[in-house]
Amino acid sequence: MKFSWKLINNFTNLSKIKLKDFEKDLALSGLEVDNIKNTDKCKDKIIQLSITTNREEIRSSFSLAREISTIFNIPITIIPIQLKYHDSTEYYSQKLTNTEYTHIAYIRIVKFKIVYRKILPKWLLNNLSINEIKKNDILDSIQEYIKIKWGQTFHVTNTIEIAKNNNIIQGYKEIKLFNTKTIQLINKSSNESYSKSKMLIFTTVTQKANQKLQNNEFFENMFIDSIKLITTIFGCRIEKYSHAHQRIIHKTQTIEIEKKNINQCLGYTKGKKLRFIEVKTIKKILKQLKLQPTYYKKNKIFKITTPTYRKNDLTRGIDIIEEIGRIYKFHYFFNRIKESKIKGNRSKKFIKVKQIRRTLNQLGFHEVINCCITENIKNDSTTAKIYNPIINTQKELRKNITENLINNYRQNIKHSTNQIEIFEIGKVFSNSNQKQHNEKTHLSGLIYNKKYARSDWSNKPSEITLFHFKNIIETFLETINSTAILKKIVNNNENKDTNYPEHLLKKNKKIGIYNKKNKVMIGIIGEINNKIIKNNEIIYIFEANLSKLIETTKLTYHLRYVAKQYSHYPSVTRDISIKVKKYTDIQKIKQLIIKNQNKFLESIDVFNEYININDRAKNEIRYVGLRITYRSHTKTLNSQDIMEIDKNLKSQMKELQAS
Incomplete structure (x- = not known):
């Protein structure tokens, strides 16, 4: 089925929705978009949808806009005008006199005389051409346009046809609620001067006044839209309409769903913690779907009432669960956690x-x-x-x-x-x-x-x-x-x-x-x-x-120690101060001492470095403090060994100071 982007925008604002997101979310919600193409002739976008048999209510721009408002959680921009039926003639059967009614069947008859005919406007013809509708009669074209836009339209007849043919109302299920005699009675109460004029019959079924959802099909808006279009094109004067209503009973369709069934079917939601979809989120989605939810905390049960236009496809609890997943988006759920104990290779x-x-x-x-x-x-x-x-x-x-x-x-x-x-x-x-x-x-x-x-x-x-x-x-x-x-x-x-x-x-x-x-x-x-x-x-x-x-590193989980025999004999330590040039490398000093020193040398450490502040500007001299440790692995160092060590140190210091 084909829909006009402009006509949908009459009911809801799609300017903030990207076309890619529109196509993707509609497909995830069960409305597959076959094609979207731009038409230079109409300066419009034509959306072609594959409507499944269980969604037959999506047959007009209004019904599609209503579905889009539910999916994207955006409001319907047109405010519904309440239907006033309390001052109309009331017809009802004796069987329903003392029975609690749920709905009102309403009929409105409008008569008018055609004064002149204008050419149909281009925008109306464009909307008919999108759906490949060709009508020669102007009134028939208006009738088809209203049906494309609102999903319901008026019935065209006249007083003579009603008098001759009792089957004039065949094919209109709302009109069938009223018999032909009732329509003739309403017709007689109208002005006789309009007896040969055209007659428009508008009908609807709406919930009674004390319920939450009234006039859920925008009947009054459709009526005003139709009359404005007819009076503009035909230049006619509309007589004050005649109307009647009848109290009827429509069985209210209520469904109960347990919270555990929703959790079992949809599974966990994706996130940091494993948790099911929350109750407040479910209630919000059900309200978004116009299902009038009530949650019984003690029994953990949701009780919902399906709207009239969804009574054919929402009949079981699983249908409601599917609707919750459709709006919440199925890809935000997962039903099984894959546990993997295998760690990936780390470089x-x-x-x-x-x-x-x-x-x-x-x-x-x-x-x-x-x-x-x-x-x-x-x-x-x-x-x-x-x-x-x-x-x-x-x-x-x-x-x-x-x-x-x-x-x-x-x-x-x-x-x-x-x-x-x-x-x-x-x-x-x-x-x-x-x-x-x-x-x-x-x-x-x-x-x-x-x-x-x-x-x-x-x-x-x-x-x-x-x-x-x-x-x-x-x-x-x-x-x-x-x-x-x-x-x-x-x-x-x-x-x-x-x-x-x-x-x-x-x-x-x-x-x-x-x-x-x-x-x-x-x-x-x-x-x-x-x-x-x-x-x-x-x-x-x-x-x-x-x-x-x-x-330069090694992937070892321990330090590499070098096993070395420890000496049990005491050490001898000598602290010396060496006067060297300012930029002499300390490694050079250490290497010179090691090179000329005897076998008892154990370690050389730098413990201090200083300069003469008073002479800092005149020369480039610094003093390095070294701590040299001597130790033998075979004996305790005697006085002769220590004298030999001191003698070597003095000669090395002279050599270092000279260099």
Whole structure:
């Protein structure tokens, strides 16, 4: 069956409903859309539906609009005008005199004389052409249009035909409620001057006045629409109509449904918790379907009354349950939970990234997420630029994550935050020489803490130093079972990576993170240059290539210990202070001591570093405090051994100070 989109819009507003959603939801509700096509001639959309045999009430634009309002929960825009029958002539059989009636059968007869005929308007002909109706008679065309629009229409006759033919009312079930004599009696009471004029018979059956649903088929609206159309086209004067009503009994169709049957048929609703559709939701849907629901909490039963236009297809409890599922949408239910105990394969990267996040959280870092589109501090040929950026501050893809973390620091420092410890795992981008885009995943972190450590309980806490930060990174690498090492950055082309923010760090306060096996640089740590942050605050950062860092780790669930014989003899400790040049590498000092030292050497630790503040501007000298431990596995060290150790230390100190 074909319907006009414009004509449906006369009853309900479809402007907010997308055509795809309209077609999809109608199909899920049992009204399959065969085709929707635009017509340039009518400037309208023609909707072709496949109406099943159980939904025969959908035969007009009004009935389809009513169904659409139920499915999409949108109101009917036309307000129904109440039918007034109390001042009409009443005809009823003696059998119903003392019986409680449920409905009113109503008849209205209108007479008019045709003065002139206008040509049928184009919009009316378009609506008839949609349904492939061709009528030569103007009144017949109006009659068909009213039927297409409202689903019911008037019967055309005259006084002479009623007098001659008692079967004039055959085929009109509402008129059959009144016998021919009654119609003739109503006709005689009208003006005799209209005896040869056309007669229109309007009939309807409506519920009695004290019930909730009155005039549920919009009879009065249909009557006004018909009269306006006839008077406009024929230019006629309508006589005051004659009408009558009769009390009748229509058996009210009530259905009882148990809540457990609804749960059993529809199943659980999809959500975080397993639960059935709630009672208040069911009541809301039943009201939406105009089923007048009543819920009996004690027995957990719904009692509903089906409307007249749905009495043929809503006859059983399962029909009501189907209607509930249709409106709630069936795809929001599932009837069986599939339990799967098989875990999917987790990659090494997934496990390690999860471990890295957990380790950094345990070390006091908080994860942040930033946008990859930004404006880099340093631009060169490797910068990945965006064509036609929306704003100037977002015209490039980031080369490193550290610059985003610096922006996070600036935002937090505005709120007087004295402790900022953050990290991020995200993408960085660059261009290669072949103008190809490279995408990598980096790990970056930032620490700003003015009250990190306290040397003595009576002293105030001091800010974090490079040694503290270096120890944090070493702890992090050890926790994730990484074999990466921290050492002085070797400036060569092989280890150069444009995605490491080396340009943001102070020249002599940066350390490289290296793969111990292939000596390839995989990251960097250091102190941010004050020119970048434009203040004298001390901020430390680290950034590493996540994939290369994971390559240095092992998926072991235990630590690899080296079994070594423990000495039962006491140790001898010597604390020395070595005067060296400001930028002498500490590893070089350790290696020199180890190289020339005897077999009793056990460990070398740096416990202090200081400079002479008064001479800071004149020279480049610093003092390093070393703690050297000696121990034998076979004996207790005697005075001769200790004298030999002290002698070697003095010669090594002279050698170090000279270099």
